[in-house]
Amino acid sequence: NILKNLKTYFFVLIDYHKKVSYKTSIIIPCFNEEKSVYIVVENICTQFQECNVIVVDDGSTDNSYNELKRIESKNLNIIKLEKNQGKGNAMRKGLESIDDDTEIIIFTDADDEINPKDIEKVLNQYKKNIDTVAIFGSRFKKISVSTIFKMGVHRYLANRFLTVVSNIIFKQNLTDMETAVKSFKSYLIKDLNLIANGFDIEPEFVKELSRLDVKIDEVPIDYKPRSVKDGKKISFKDGFITLGYLINSRNA
Numbered sequence: 001n002i003l004k005n006l007k008t009y010f011f012v013l014i015d016y017h018k019k020v021s022y023k024t025s026i027i028i029p030c031f032n033e034e035k036s037v038y039i040v041v042e043n044i045c046t047q048f049q050e051c052n053v054i055v056v057d058d059g060s061t062d063n064s065y066n067e068l069k070r071i072e073s074k075n076l077n078i079i080k081l082e083k084n085q086g087k088g089n090a091m092r093k094g095l096e097s098i099d100d101d102t103e104i105i106i107f108t109d110a111d112d113e114i115n116p117k118d119i120e121k122v123l124n125q126y127k128k129n130i131d132t133v134a135i136f137g138s139r140f141k142k143i144s145v146s147t148i149f150k151m152g153v154h155r156y157l158a159n160r161f162l163t164v165v166s167n168i169i170f171k172q173n174l175t176d177m178e179t180a181v182k183s184f185k186s187y188l189i190k191d192l193n194l195i196a197n198g199f200d201i202e203p204e205f206v207k208e209l210s211r212l213d214v215k216i217d218e219v220p221i222d223y224k225p226r227s228v229k230d231g232k233k234i235s236f237k238d239g240f241i242t243l244g245y246l247i248n249s250r251n252a
Contacts, residue, residue, distance in 0.1 A: 027094035045073035059084035088201030137181030141220035
């Protein structure tokens with residue numbers, strides 16, 4: 001009996017220390033999203049328990065980090081950056097924390113504008129076509145007129161314009177270049193030269209994937225736009241930065 005108990009204890013101990021292997025990593029950059037980060041991340045952790053959920057708190061000055069610490073999910077990995085360095089930097093920090101066994105990497109935001117269930121659409125698309133290498137979630141494939149007005153016609157037109165410019169320069173056929181939901185197969189990481197720190201990480205992703213001759217597929221996702229008053233951070237200034245990035249990419 002003693003030998004049997006020791007054997008059982010030995011295997012329990014091994015199982016306890018055994019690292020869970022995740023095939024999909026979901027990376028969520030977060031900056032001052034105390035109103036939404038708990039519900040967004042908690043939902044994602046619950047709905048995708050087989051995924052490694054990595055949240056990068058990009059030097060939030062509100063209660064975001066404390067809200068994250070309230071979530072008791074085994075598949076949640078929180079990275080706390082002391083200073084705000086931009087969305088691009090936060091996304092790269094997330095990439096540094098993926099498991100070695102990760103096959104698919106998905107980015108999304110903590111602002112509750114995207115339905116977490118739509119991540120399933122991305123995963124299903126990879127299952128349907130094993131040759132698919134990168135998938136974006138498009139807010140505009142099936143957008144309603146009411147959503148356009150809630151988003152703001154000017155913002156909608158600016159997004160579509162930047163996407164058209166991006167398509168011309170990078171030879172893609174996207175409807176939503178600046179979507180928060182971006183994904184790709186992990187073997188590409190070593191070849192992606194991502195250096196942008198701010199929102200210009202959005203066109204940089206398209207540029208780098210295009211440089212590798214990757215065709216980016218899209219799946220339609222639901223979109224619940226919010227206003228600046230509600231916490232919307234990207235501005236027209238960021239739009240001009242993106243346009244400048246695109247123009248410079250063409251001349252490079």
